[in-house]
Amino acid sequence: MIIVSFASSTGNTAKAASWIVSQLEEPHVIIPPEQLTAADLNRAAALLAGTYTWGNGEIPDAAMPLAELASSRTFPELVTGIFGTGDQGFPFFCGAVDRLAGIFQQTTRLAVTLKMEQAPQPGDWERCRLFVKKVQARRQQTSGARHL
Numbered sequence: 001m002i003i004v005s006f007a008s009s010t011g012n013t014a015k016a017a018s019w020i021v022s023q024l025e026e027p028h029v030i031i032p033p034e035q036l037t038a039a040d041l042n043r044a045a046a047l048l049a050g051t052y053t054w055g056n057g058e059i060p061d062a063a064m065p066l067a068e069l070a071s072s073r074t075f076p077e078l079v080t081g082i083f084g085t086g087d088q089g090f091p092f093f094c095g096a097v098d099r100l101a102g103i104f105q106q107t108t109r110l111a112v113t114l115k116m117e118q119a120p121q122p123g124d125w126e127r128c129r130l131f132v133k134k135v136q137a138r139r140q141q142t143s144g145a146r147h148l
Protein backbone atom coordinates (compact mmCIF):
# COMPACT_ATOMS: atom_id res chain seq x y z
CA MET A 1 0.00 0.00 0.00
CA ILE A 2 1.23 3.44 -0.91
CA ILE A 3 0.21 6.38 1.28
CA VAL A 4 -0.21 9.84 -0.20
CA SER A 5 -0.39 12.65 2.34
CA PHE A 6 -0.35 16.32 1.48
CA ALA A 7 -1.29 19.82 2.61
CA SER A 8 -2.79 22.33 0.21
CA SER A 9 -4.42 25.66 1.02
CA THR A 10 -5.45 26.94 -2.41
CA GLY A 11 -5.41 23.73 -4.44
CA ASN A 12 -2.05 23.76 -6.25
CA THR A 13 -0.48 20.97 -4.20
CA ALA A 14 -3.75 19.06 -4.31
CA LYS A 15 -3.62 19.21 -8.10
CA ALA A 16 0.01 18.01 -8.05
CA ALA A 17 -1.03 15.16 -5.77
CA SER A 18 -3.81 14.15 -8.16
CA TRP A 19 -1.35 14.04 -11.04
CA ILE A 20 1.02 11.88 -9.01
CA VAL A 21 -1.80 9.60 -7.84
CA SER A 22 -2.95 9.09 -11.42
CA GLN A 23 0.49 7.65 -12.23
CA LEU A 24 0.35 5.04 -9.48
CA GLU A 25 -0.21 1.50 -10.68
CA GLU A 26 -0.96 -0.09 -7.33
CA PRO A 27 -3.25 0.38 -4.35
CA HIS A 28 -2.92 3.65 -2.54
CA VAL A 29 -4.71 5.64 0.11
CA ILE A 30 -4.82 9.37 0.73
CA ILE A 31 -4.47 10.29 4.40
CA PRO A 32 -4.42 13.94 5.55
CA PRO A 33 -1.21 14.82 7.45
CA GLU A 34 -3.01 15.34 10.75
CA GLN A 35 -4.49 11.84 10.56
CA LEU A 36 -1.28 10.04 9.62
CA THR A 37 0.16 7.76 12.31
CA ALA A 38 3.42 5.92 12.85
CA ALA A 39 1.46 2.67 12.52
CA ASP A 40 0.36 3.78 9.03
CA LEU A 41 3.97 4.40 8.07
CA ASN A 42 5.13 1.08 9.47
CA ARG A 43 2.59 -0.70 7.27
CA ALA A 44 3.14 1.35 4.11
CA ALA A 45 5.40 0.38 1.24
CA ALA A 46 5.95 4.03 0.43
CA LEU A 47 4.88 7.51 1.49
CA LEU A 48 4.44 10.31 -1.02
CA ALA A 49 4.28 13.52 1.01
CA GLY A 50 3.31 16.90 -0.42
CA THR A 51 3.38 20.46 0.86
CA TYR A 52 3.12 24.06 -0.17
CA THR A 53 5.52 26.60 1.37
CA TRP A 54 4.56 29.35 3.76
CA GLY A 55 6.18 32.31 5.48
CA ASN A 56 9.77 32.60 4.37
CA GLY A 57 10.45 29.11 3.09
CA GLU A 58 8.65 27.49 6.02
CA ILE A 59 6.64 24.30 6.41
CA PRO A 60 2.99 25.37 6.85
CA ASP A 61 1.13 24.27 9.97
CA ALA A 62 -1.01 21.93 7.87
CA ALA A 63 2.08 19.93 6.87
CA MET A 64 3.82 20.02 10.26
CA PRO A 65 2.42 16.63 11.32
CA LEU A 66 4.48 15.11 8.49
CA ALA A 67 7.63 16.73 9.85
CA GLU A 68 6.82 15.77 13.43
CA LEU A 69 6.04 12.16 12.58
CA ALA A 70 9.18 11.68 10.52
CA SER A 71 11.38 13.26 13.15
CA SER A 72 9.82 11.27 16.01
CA ARG A 73 11.41 7.96 15.04
CA THR A 74 13.06 6.13 12.16
CA PHE A 75 11.23 4.18 9.47
CA PRO A 76 14.13 2.24 7.97
CA GLU A 77 12.02 0.31 5.44
CA LEU A 78 9.86 3.20 4.29
CA VAL A 79 10.61 4.61 0.84
CA THR A 80 9.54 8.23 0.56
CA GLY A 81 9.13 10.93 -2.05
CA ILE A 82 8.52 14.58 -1.22
CA PHE A 83 6.72 16.89 -3.61
CA GLY A 84 5.51 20.44 -3.36
CA THR A 85 4.44 23.62 -5.05
CA GLY A 86 5.75 27.11 -4.44
CA ASP A 87 6.33 30.49 -6.00
CA GLN A 88 9.68 31.33 -7.53
CA GLY A 89 9.13 34.97 -6.56
CA PHE A 90 10.02 34.03 -2.97
CA PRO A 91 13.67 33.72 -1.90
CA PHE A 92 13.30 30.10 -0.75
CA PHE A 93 11.41 28.40 -3.55
CA CYS A 94 9.57 25.38 -2.15
CA GLY A 95 11.56 25.74 1.05
CA ALA A 96 9.14 23.39 2.81
CA VAL A 97 10.10 20.61 0.39
CA ASP A 98 13.76 21.11 1.32
CA ARG A 99 12.95 21.17 5.02
CA LEU A 100 10.83 18.02 4.88
CA ALA A 101 13.42 16.30 2.72
CA GLY A 102 16.10 17.11 5.29
CA ILE A 103 14.09 15.28 7.94
CA PHE A 104 12.98 12.37 5.75
CA GLN A 105 16.54 11.88 4.56
CA GLN A 106 17.52 11.11 8.14
CA THR A 107 14.68 8.77 9.12
CA THR A 108 13.33 7.14 5.92
CA ARG A 109 14.60 5.94 2.54
CA LEU A 110 14.11 9.22 0.70
CA ALA A 111 14.03 8.45 -3.02
CA VAL A 112 13.20 11.74 -4.72
CA THR A 113 11.95 15.31 -4.35
CA LEU A 114 9.88 17.33 -6.82
CA LYS A 115 9.19 21.09 -6.81
CA MET A 116 6.58 22.67 -9.03
CA GLU A 117 5.78 26.31 -9.74
CA GLN A 118 2.26 27.07 -8.49
CA ALA A 119 -0.36 24.89 -10.20
CA PRO A 120 1.25 22.07 -12.18
CA GLN A 121 1.61 22.82 -15.89
CA PRO A 122 1.59 20.31 -18.78
CA GLY A 123 5.38 20.09 -18.63
CA ASP A 124 5.11 18.85 -15.05
CA TRP A 125 3.23 15.72 -16.11
CA GLU A 126 6.45 13.99 -17.15
CA ARG A 127 8.15 15.15 -13.94
CA CYS A 128 5.32 13.58 -11.92
CA ARG A 129 5.76 10.34 -13.88
CA LEU A 130 9.50 10.33 -13.15
CA PHE A 131 8.80 11.05 -9.48
CA VAL A 132 6.68 7.91 -9.23
CA LYS A 133 9.27 5.89 -11.18
CA LYS A 134 12.05 6.97 -8.82
CA VAL A 135 10.01 5.84 -5.83
CA GLN A 136 9.32 2.48 -7.49
CA ALA A 137 13.00 2.02 -8.35
CA ARG A 138 14.03 2.73 -4.79
CA ARG A 139 11.53 0.20 -3.49
CA GLN A 140 12.99 -2.47 -5.74
CA GLN A 141 16.45 -1.71 -4.36
CA THR A 142 15.03 -1.99 -0.86
CA SER A 143 13.37 -5.36 -1.32
CA GLY A 144 16.38 -6.68 -3.20
CA ALA A 145 18.65 -5.80 -0.34
CA ARG A 146 16.41 -7.58 2.14
CA HIS A 147 16.89 -10.93 0.41
CA LEU A 148 20.69 -10.83 0.33
Ligand SMILES: Cc1cc2nc3c(=O)[nH]c(=O)nc-3n(C[C@H](O)[C@H](O)[C@H](O)COP(=O)(O)O)c2cc1C
Nearest residue numbers: 008009010011012013052053057085086087093094
Ligand atom coordinates in the same frame (compact mmCIF):
# COMPACT_ATOMS: atom_id res chain seq x y z
C1 LIG B 1 2.01 34.31 2.66
C2 LIG B 1 2.62 33.37 1.62
C3 LIG B 1 3.94 32.98 1.77
C4 LIG B 1 4.54 32.16 0.81
N1 LIG B 1 5.88 31.82 0.96
C5 LIG B 1 6.47 31.07 0.01
C6 LIG B 1 7.85 30.76 0.08
O1 LIG B 1 8.58 31.14 1.01
N2 LIG B 1 8.40 29.98 -0.90
C7 LIG B 1 7.66 29.53 -1.95
O2 LIG B 1 8.22 28.84 -2.81
N3 LIG B 1 6.35 29.82 -2.06
C8 LIG B 1 5.73 30.57 -1.11
N4 LIG B 1 4.40 30.87 -1.21
C9 LIG B 1 3.64 30.37 -2.40
C10 LIG B 1 2.84 29.11 -2.15
O3 LIG B 1 3.61 28.09 -1.55
C11 LIG B 1 2.34 28.61 -3.52
O4 LIG B 1 1.40 29.51 -4.02
C12 LIG B 1 1.75 27.23 -3.46
O5 LIG B 1 1.56 26.73 -4.78
C13 LIG B 1 0.44 27.16 -2.74
O6 LIG B 1 0.01 25.81 -2.72
P1 LIG B 1 -1.47 25.35 -2.42
O7 LIG B 1 -2.34 25.92 -3.53
O8 LIG B 1 -1.41 23.87 -2.45
O9 LIG B 1 -1.84 25.92 -1.09
C14 LIG B 1 3.79 31.70 -0.28
C15 LIG B 1 2.43 32.07 -0.41
C16 LIG B 1 1.86 32.91 0.52
C17 LIG B 1 0.41 33.32 0.34
